[in-house]
Every structure is written in structure tokens, then in C-alpha cells.
Amino acid sequence: xxxxxxxxxxxxxxxxxxxxxxxxxxxxxxxxxxxxxxxxxxxxxxxxxxxxxxxxxxxxxxxxxxxxxxxxxxxxxxxxxxxxxxxxxxxxxxxxxxxxxxxxxxxxxxxxxxxxxxxxxxxxxxxxxxxxxxxxxxxxxxxxxxxxxxxxxxxxxxxxxxxxxxxxxxxxxxxxxxxxxxxxxxxxxxxxxxxxxxxxxxxxxxxxxxxxxxxxxxxxxxxxxxxxxxxxxxxxxxxxxxxxxxxxxxxxxxxxxxxxxxxxxxxxxxxxxxxxxxxxxxxxxxxxxxxxxxxxxxxxxxxxxxxxxxxxxxxxxxxxxxxxxxxxxxxxxxxxxxxxxxxxxxxxxxxxxxxxxxxxxxxxxxxxxxxxxxxxxxxxxxxxxxxxxxxxxxxxxxxxxxxxxxxxxxxxxxxxxxx
Amino acid sequence: xxxxxxxxxxxxxxxxxxxxxxxxxxxxxxxxxxxxxxxxxxxxxxxxxxxxxxxxxxxxxxxxxxxxxxxxxxxxxxxxxxxxxxxxxxxxxxxxxxxxxxxxxxxxxxxxxxxxxxxxxxxxxxxxxxxxxxxxxxxxxxxxxxxxxxxxxxxxxxxxxxxxxxxxxxxxxxxxxxxxxxxxxxxxxxxxxxxxxxxxxxxxxxxxxxxxxxxxxxxxxxxxxxxxxxxxxxxxxxxxxxxxxxxxxxxxxxxxxxxxxxxxxxxxxxxxxxxxxxxxxxxxxxxxxxxxxxxxxxxxxxxxxxxxxxxxxxxxxxxxxxxxxxx
Numbered sequence: 179x180x181x182x183x184x185x186x187x188x189x190x191x192x193x194x195x196x197x198x199x200x201x202x203x204x205x206x207x208x209x210x211x212x213x214x215x216x217x218x219x220x221x222x223x224x225x226x227x228x229x230x231x232x233x234x235x236x237x238x239x240x241x242x243x244x245x246x247x248x249x250x251x252x253x254x255x256x257x258x259x260x261x262x263x264x265x266x267x268x269x270x271x272x273x274x275x276x277x278x279x280x281x282x283x284x285x286x287x288x289x290x291x292x293x294x295x296x297x298x299x300x301x302x303x304x305x306x307x308x309x310x311x312x313x314x315x316x317x318x319x320x321x322x323x324x325x326x327x328x329x330x331x332x333x334x335x336x337x338x339x340x341x342x343x344x345x346x347x348x349x350x351x352x353x354x355x356x357x358x359x360x361x362x363x364x365x366x367x368x369x370x371x372x373x374x375x376x377x378x379x380x381x382x383x384x385x386x387x388x389x390x391x392x393x394x395x396x397x398x399x400x401x402x403x404x405x406x407x408x409x410x411x412x413x414x415x416x417x418x419x420x421x422x423x424x425x426x427x428x429x430x431x432x433x434x435x436x437x438x439x440x441x442x443x444x445x446x447x448x449x450x451x452x453x454x455x456x457x458x459x460x461x462x463x464x465x466x467x468x469x470x471x472x473x474x475x476x477x478x479x480x481x482x483x484x485x486x487x488x489x490x491x492x493x494x495x496x497x498x499x500x501x502x503x504x505x506x507x508x509x510x511x512x513x514x515x516x517x518x519x520x521x522x523x524x525x526x527x528x529x530x531x532x533x534x535x536x537x538x539x540x541x542x543x544x545x546x547x548x549x550x551x552x553x554x555x556x557x558x559x560x561x562x563x564x565x566x567x568x569x570x571x572x573x574x575x576x577x578x579x580x581x582x583x584x585x586x587x588x589x590x591x592x593x594x595x596x597x
Numbered sequence: 598x599x600x601x602x603x604x605x606x607x608x609x610x611x612x613x614x615x616x617x618x619x620x621x622x623x624x625x626x627x628x629x630x631x632x633x634x635x636x637x638x639x640x641x642x643x644x645x646x647x648x649x650x651x652x653x654x655x656x657x658x659x660x661x662x663x664x665x666x667x668x669x670x671x672x673x674x675x676x677x678x679x680x681x682x683x684x685x686x687x688x689x690x691x692x693x694x695x696x697x698x699x700x701x702x703x704x705x706x707x708x709x710x711x712x713x714x715x716x717x718x719x720x721x722x723x724x725x726x727x728x729x730x731x732x733x734x735x736x737x738x739x740x741x742x743x744x745x746x747x748x749x750x751x752x753x754x755x756x757x758x759x760x761x762x763x764x765x766x767x768x769x770x771x772x773x774x775x776x777x778x779x780x781x782x783x784x785x786x787x788x789x790x791x792x793x794x795x796x797x798x799x800x801x802x803x804x805x806x807x808x809x810x811x812x813x814x815x816x817x818x819x820x821x822x823x824x825x826x827x828x829x830x831x832x833x834x835x836x837x838x839x840x841x842x843x844x845x846x847x848x849x850x851x852x853x854x855x856x857x858x859x860x861x862x863x864x865x866x867x868x869x870x871x872x873x874x875x876x877x878x879x880x881x882x883x884x885x886x887x888x889x890x891x892x893x894x895x896x897x898x899x900x901x902x903x904x905x906x907x908x909x910x911x912x913x914x915x916x917x918x919x920x921x922x923x924x
Contacts, residue, residue: 269718269738270759273775481757481781484739487697487716516760516777538758538780538800542850543828581826 228275231267231521233511234299235260235282235504236292236319237310237334251498256310256333257282258493259501262485263508265492274516278508285311293322300326305523308352308507310334310500313344320346329523329530331507334500337387341551341587345594350530350552352510353472353503356391358586362470362558362570363440363463364395365584369572372437376460377406378452380443385409388442388465405434413447415466431456440464467562470570473502474561480542506539506554513537542569543582551594555582624880625683625922626887627668628896629656630913636670637896637912638686639887641880641921644898644908650686652679658700658743659918663707668920669725671698671712678712678723683922692728695721700918702743702752704767711752711767713740720754720763722770732770736763744785744794746809755782755796762796762805764812774812778805783875786835788859797832797846804832804846806862816862818846825851834877836886838901845886845899847874854888854897856904868906870897878919889916 240251252258260280267278281304283295292315296307306329309316313335320330330349332340336356340349354362367373375396379389389406396403411427431439431452439456441464443449449466461468475486475496485505489497514526514535529535531552536544541557548555560568571581577588587593623642630637634656638648653672660669661683668681671694678692678701694701697716704711709731712721720734720743737759744753745767752765755778762785764774779801786795787809794807806816820830831849837859838844844859853867854874871890878887879901886899890909896916898908 266738266758270756270761272735273737273759273761273763273772481739484697484715484757491716536780536801538760542800542831544780544800544802580828582828 234304238285256500259505263505267512313337333503342593347596359470360391360395364399365572374404376436376439384444385442414451473499482540629918631917632915633913659920665922705749742785747791833875
């Protein structure tokens with residue numbers, strides 16, 4: 179296990195900022211704390227009944243790139259993470275007489291229907307469905323399986339509405355919302371005192387949603403969006419290297435006052451084109467360049483090196499964020515089933531939001547699900563392609579519950595009402 | 598608290614410590630530097646680094662032979678254990694440890710060596726004289742902590758992702774029982790009477806005390822430090838005095854070592870040490886405790902009786918493990 183000097187990245191005390199909703203609980207006087215002791219907890223004897231748990235995964239493999247793409251999404255993106263999670267669950271299960279199996283369904287063409295796939299799995303007795311699918315599909319599936327008691331784990335849709343107005347009681351969100359991602363980036367900008375943002379917004383609905391999240395995060399952390407422009411120059415990041423430079427795409431950054439350009443390009447069409455091409459020399463972040471995310475091949479702290487090695491042996495490639503998210507979904511089921519010694523979703527689903535459920539997931543802190551919107555609380559890494567730059571929550575961002583709740587929508591602001 | 602501040606204070610404290618304790622016996626402490634690929638050698642009497650020895654890649658677990666003549670170092674990224682001659686500081690041979698050895702413990706008789714293979718979900722048992730693998734025991738995901746009962750009959754391994762303490766019979770090399778503990782168990786330490794096993798949970802933030810005869814958790818110790826986030830309290834290394842009176846627990850990025858009454862489980866105090874403190878080792882006379890502080894690249898020395906940090910010693914890059922010679 180490594181642990182490079184994160185502590186050295188923290189802001190000086192004088193630079194600390196508190197977010198609007200946070201309470202400061204700094205007890206300054208006592209020099210020595212006290213140990214809290216819990217009542218003796220007799221560990222029940224290991225279960226004698228073997229328990230077999232099937233976990234479903236519905237995903238849509240990325241189409242192969244039309245020409246050479248150095249970092250094309252692999253066909254088994256997400257699936258390989260599920261396989262590692264199942265293997266991890268089974269290693270533990272050897273000692274608890276629990277076995278786990280994966281029932282994966284690839285939606286290979288546009289016509290394949292996620293709802294039909296989900297219903298098939300449920301009919302086969304699968305009670306845990308991991309979805310690596312867009313928000314509309316998550317909603318359609320979760321509504322279709324509502325009366326079956328199935329637990330849906332969203333590993334692919336970062337849409338805030340799934341944690342807000344469109345939240346569902348049977349859905350748990352393993353990946354961070356866009357709000358959490360952009361809050362993580364905003365905290366880093368605050369630490370660096372880069373307060374002026376030039377926001378560049380792509381043409382898709384996802385890009386617009388990301389831009390909304392950036393605006394909200396800027397408000398929350400008192401950053402200023404000093405300029406905002408739509409990207410109208412097409413997928414230049416996918417143009418060939420010998421394509422002539424598109425002069426107008428460079429000129430449109432002229433005459434602006436900003437510290438960092440934030441690109442909102444969830445499809446990866448043009449965001450990488452912006453770095454090193456702005457008229458003024460400014461760093462770029464957002465969906466490309468300096469990125470808030472769940473996982474990166476450069477992460478090695480908190481035991482992540484072991485996960486990276488294990489994954490590479492299993493899949494013969496590097497672990498990607500979607501692989502990690504699906505792995506965390508499988509491990510969520512494994513951790514809860516191990517603790518409760520049953521795979522009955524009527525027991526497991528309420529347990530996931532209890533205070534004693536925690537998921538260790540290579541982030542240095544225990545992760546847990548927020549009761550108000552079923553979002554997994556998590557540290558978010560801020561990375562550039564070759565290095566870990568920082569980790570949110572940044573030091574100095576405090577919260578009465580846990581610093582992890584400085585990221586994303588907090589209880590007082592939530593618009594989620596489970597029915 | 599930074600190592601530097603401590604070092605400033607320690608000159609004074611050290612004087613007081615000598616006055617109280619008289620001259621200390623001279624032992625040798627060996628520190629593995631995970632990113633330095635080296636071992637720092639410290640004279641415990643002068644508390645000065647007397648040498649830096651090159652070893653294999655990513656050295657973590659470290660232990661000394663019973664006679665003090667050989668030093669064993671897990672070279673995790675080289676999938677081997679380096680054996681150094683402590684008189685020359687040279688690697689004289691390497692043991693077939695299996696992949697990614699992280700921590701190990703030497704049998705009370707001096708042989709065999711029990712090794713946790715972190716990447717491979719197994720414990721490897723090696724005859725160190727014949728360099729022969731005696732057994733490979735499948736355990737949970739990411740095995741790390743290794744504890745041996747004082748009578749040598751029970752080996753305990755903790756698996757960081759499976760969150761269990763696996764009890765292994767050292768005669769049959771079979772897993773005889775598994776006890777679930779909190780998230781990411783890093784270290785296992787038996788009390789000297791063999792009745793209790795303490796297991797730290799780094800992510801869970803707790804120490805479980807397990808009744809060895811019954812294989813069940815009888816106490817969970819939790820920690821609260823004013824002005825430190827609960828998430829930063831990550832227990833790793835544990836050492837308990839031979840008389841069973843005091844336990845010391847390294848709390849990782851909380852940058853403190855907790856001192857606990859090992860009978861009542863009451864917390865006595867938190868000692869500020871360097872940054873990201875992980876592993877601990879007593880001198881054989883149990884007068885001093887050495888801690889490895891990964892982020893501040895130093896070692897803190899604690900006076901066990903006075904419960905005070907008396908010195909901070911800069912070592913190599915990312916100090917991980919510590920072992921102290923018996924003589």
C-alpha cells in the first residue's frame with residue numbers, strides 16, 4: 179500500500195473555506211479524547227446453510243471505433259469489473275459458504291430492450307440488477323421491476339435527476355452524481371484559488387446537464403463563471419492529427435478573463451482539443467484534462483494498487499471508471515449479504531442505508547449510502563491522465579455528518595421523495 | 598503534528614528521558630522504505646541512522662531472525678523475500694515467497710516463516726533453511742496482517758477486502774475458523790498470555806478484541822480525537838506490552854498513536870507522531886516503541902513508560918515496516 183503525501187496538498191488553515199451548509203465542529207480545548215466502547219458484540223456462528231446469490235448486469239457494449247482509437251472503450255468495459263467483484267465475493271464466500279454468480283446481458287444493438295432483459299433476469303430469480311445504462315433506461319427498468327422486490331444498482335448514469343425528482347426507492351447509485359463530480363473539481367479550484375471559470379458547453383443534453391452541475395458547484399463554492407460559450411466546432415478531438423488547425427476554435431477563447439476553462443463534453447468529442455490551444459495559457463478541466471472521477475489507472479493509494487493488479491491479471495487491460503463502479507456495485511451486494519447472512523432483498527435494501535453498512539472501496543474512507551437519495555457517499559479523485567492531482571473532499575471542507583457530504587446534494591436541499 | 602516540530606521538542610525530552618531511565622541498551626532497528634527500495638538502520642541507543650541498505654522493490658514487511666544475524670524483507674514487487682546479513686548489510690539470498698509478499702511472521706522456533714501474499718489471496722509457509730514452500734493456504738482477498746499465538750499453534754491472517762481474521766492450524770496448515778471484523782483489517786496481535794487477539798480495521802476505524810478460545814469478538818474499541826475527522830482515524834499497527842498492561846495502536850493519517858489500558862480497554866492518551874503512522878515495534882526491553890510515519894518519511898520513538906514521544910528520526914522514502922534486533 180502506498181500513501182503519497184496527500185497531507186501536503188491541503189490548504190493552509192488560513193485558506194480554509196466552509197461550505198454554506200456546513201457546521202464547524204472543531205473542539206479546540208481538550209487535548210486528549212476518549213475511547214468509545216461498544217457493548218460486547220458476540221459474533222454469531224458461521225452460517226451452516228450454503229447461500230447462492232445471482233447478480234445481474236445489463237450493459238451496452240461500446241461500438242468498436244470506426245478507425246484507430248488509442249483509448250477505445252473495450253467491449254467488456256464494466257463487465258470485467260463485475261467479474262472481479264464476483265471473484266472477490268466468492269473468495270470471501272469460501273469462508274461463509276456463500277457463492278455468487280454473474281448473469282450478464284449485453285444489449286448489442288439499438289433495438290435490444292433493457293426492460294425485457296431485466297424482466298428475463300427477474301423471472302430467472304435474479305434479485306440484484308446492476309445497470310450500466312443511461313438514465314432513461316435506469317428509470318424504465320426500475321419501474322418495471324418495482325413490484326418484484328428487486329434491488330437496482332445504478333453504475334452508469336450520473337444524472338442528478340435520478341437522485342432528485344426522478345429518484346426511486348428501489349435504486350441505489352454507486353457512481354457519483356454530476357453534482358458530486360463538479361463539487362469535487364470546485365473544491366480543488368477553491369484550494370488553488372482559481373476562482374474564475376470559462377465554461378465551454380457541448381451540444382448534447384448530457385453536456386448541458388454537466389454544465390448545469392458546474393454552475394451549481396460554482397455557486398456553492400463561491401467561484402465565478404466569468405465566461406460561457408457553446409462549442410460549435412464539431413468533434414475536433416476525433417479529427418485526425420494532420421487535419422489543419424481550426425483557427426476559429428482557438429480564437430473563440432480570446433479576450434476572456436479566467437483561471438481555468440471547464441469543458442462539458444461527456445462524449446469525449448472535443449474536450450481534449452481545448453488543452454494547449456487556448457489563446458491565453460490556461461489549464462483545462464471538467465470532462466477532460468483535469469477530471470473528477472471514480473477511478474484511474476494512476477490511483478495506487480489505499481490498497482488501490484492491489485485492485486489494479488488483480489484487475490489487470492483478470493482482464494488483460496487497465497481498469498476503467500465503469501469497471502470500478504460495477505465492481506463496487508457487486509461488492510455492495512457481497513458486503514451486505516455477508517453481514518446479514520441472507521440474500522433476501524427485503525433485508526438487504528434497508529440495511530444498505532443503515533449506519534453500520536460500509537463499503538471499503540480503495541478510497542481510504544468507508545463509503546456508505548445516503549438515506550435520502552440512495553447515493554453512495556464517496557471520495558472523488560481529481561486526476562490528469564498521468565497523475566493523481568488531488569482528492570475531494572479537500573481538507574478544510576467540513577460537515578456536521580461527514581466531510582463526504584460536502585460533495586453533491588445534501589439532505590436539506592434534496593428534491594427526492596421516495597414513494 | 599509535523600516531525601520537525603517534534604524534533605525540536607525532543608532534545609529536551611530526550612535529556613529528561615535519559616535522566617529517568619539511565620543509558621538505554623543498544624539494539625538495532627530496521628526500517629523498510631516502501632518507495633526508497635531500501636532499509637534504514639538505526640542504533641536505538643544513539644537514535645541515529647547508521648546505514649541504508651539496498652533491497653528489492655517495494656519493501657514492506659520486515660523481521661529479524663531469532664539470533665539477530667539475518668534480516669528478512671518482503672520485496673513485494675519482486676515477488677520474493679530478501680535475506681540480508683545484518684553484519685554486512687548485503688542481500689545474501691532470496692526466498693521463494695509466492696507473489697506479492699506483504700507481511701510475515703517468524704515461527705517462535707525461528708523457522709518456518711508465514712507469509713501473506715497480498716495479490717494472491719493466500720498464505721505461503723516457507724522453510725527458511727531449505728528455501729522450500731511447505732504449504733499454501735487459501736485465505737480471503739488481500740491478505741495482510743499476520744499474528745502467531747505465543748504457543749505457536751495458531752496462525753492468524755487478516756484479509757483486507759474479505760474483512761476476516763482467518764485462524765490457521767500451524768500443524769495441519771488448515772483454516773480452522775474465520776471471524777468477521779470491521780472493514781480492511783491490517784494487523785493482528787496476540788496478547789502474551791495467548792488469550793486474546795487484537796485486530797485493527799483501517800477503514801472501519803476500530804480494533805476488535807477476539808477471545809481466542811471462542812473465536813468471537815468480545816470488544817470493539819473505537820477512537821475519538823478532537824479536531825480530527827473520524828475518517829482520518831485509521832488503525833493499523835498494534836503492539837501490546839508483555840505484561841499485558843498497555844496497548845499501542847497506530848492511527849494512520851490521524852498522525853497519532855493511541856495508548857490503551859489493555860485490561861480495561863480504556864483509552865489513556867493519544868501521542869502525536871509523524872504523518873501516516875502504520876507499523877510499530879518495541880525494543881526487546883520494551884522501554885521504547887518505534888513507529889513508521891509514511892508521509893513525513895520519519896520514525897518516531899516513544900518512551901513506553903513515560904508515554905511520550907522522545908525523538909523523530911528521518912529515514913528513507915515512505916517508511917512502511919519496522920523490526921528491532923533481539924540483541
